[in-house]
Amino acid sequence: MSxxxxxxxxxxxxxITGMTMVMGVARVSVxxxxxxxxxxxxxxxxxxxxTIEQKEAFQRKAHEELAVVQxxxxxxxxxxxxxxSAARAELQKSLDELEKKKDAAKHELEQLRTxxxxxxxxxxxxxxxxxxxxxxxxxxxxxxxx
Numbered sequence: 001m002s003x004x005x006x007x008x009x010x011x012x013x014x015x016i017t018g019m020t021m022v023m024g025v026a027r028v029s030v031x032x033x034x035x036x037x038x039x040x041x042x043x044x045x046x047x048x049x050x051t052i053e054q055k056e057a058f059q060r061k062a063h064e065e066l067a068v069v070q071x072x073x074x075x076x077x078x079x080x081x082x083x084x085s086a087a088r089a090e091l092q093k094s095l096d097e098l099e100k101k102k103d104a105a106k107h108e109l110e111q112l113r114t115x116x117x118x119x120x121x122x123x124x125x126x127x128x129x130x131x132x133x134x135x136x137x138x139x140x141x142x143x144x145x146x
Contacts, residue, residue, distance in 0.1 A: 048117065051120070052117065055112070058112075058124055062105075062112075062131060065131055066102065066106060066109065069098075069102060069134055069138060072138055073095065073098050076091065076094075076098075076138075079145060083145065083146060084146075087146055090144060091144075091145065094144065095141070097137055098138060101130070101133055101134040101137050102134055104130050105127065105130035105133075108123070108126045108127045108130045109127050109130075
């Protein structure tokens, strides 16, 4: 047998064996890609669900905080009858400021309901800032009472 035929047969055998191996890997790869795609979709869906849950939990907490501040404002209104007229005027000014800040915080919270999941973190910061400002103003108003 000549060397040329031997190399040719050997070369064909290598090519056939190589193609068979590549095709086998390709089948595994396609199956692996399908599995990976499915797992990626499941992970994405779980992440979306987690984000929705976090957003809803934050909204509930913020509404509760607003309700507490509203009760505190109402309590301050009741104290208006117990103080002098000069202090009452100052208290009314503080109450008006508190109402404005409460409305601003409530507005930010309402906007959070309609914002997309991808932008809710930025809005969350706005709501937290508005609530912190409201609480700080309340503490200032209480500290001015005689």
